[in-house]
Amino acid sequence: GQQVMQIPQYQHVQEGEDFTTYCNSSTTLSNIQWYKQRPGGHPVFLIQLVKSGEVKKQKRLTFQFGEAKKNSSQHITATQTTDVGTYFCAGLIIQGAQKLVFGQGTRLTINP
């Protein structure tokens, strides 16, 4: 079946350090979406990448979509305590209907 793998599973950083999470799919994706889930909360949409090789920035966050549309990354520059949470990538697969396949998530904790 379609799988989306995400690494690392956990990441602990000092406040101010950078953080990157990686996402790989066994299937070519129509797009890739990134979500953030705070502890005890629900996933909140961050961004969507559609084009091969696309790069998007949101303040300190940078997102990339691979040329083959099978991998993606999210990079946070100079982490802050508000960045704590679990970051999920989700690949959109269109086979008839549309389906989002989520990665396992990367849980980010920050030492202030």
Place this chain on the structure above:
Amino acid sequence: DAGVTQSPTHLIKTRGQQVTLRCSPKSGHDTVSWYQQALGQGPQFIFQYYEEEERQRGNFPDRFSGHQFPNYSSELNVNALLLGDSALYLCASSLRRTVGLEQFFGPGTRLTVL
């Protein structure tokens, strides 16, 4: 503009029982997807409804069924509950004609099966 709402927020059931979870999508949305999120895992796609029909299904047994009503709200039913069904059940709504299927998630229903 109300976001996605789900009820109940928490539920405790015993093995073998049946449960119904409810979801109202974000205003203007016509598509509802249900996900199961086990502790420490990513959301797993259960199924998706639009135009009152199940359109796509993930790898879940027939014990999981659903329904969508004319007002786009939806229910998830789980029969013959197992301990392994304990999880956070998330409803997400979207607009079908929007390419990309950005999902708006509700707060979820925490189901505990004893």
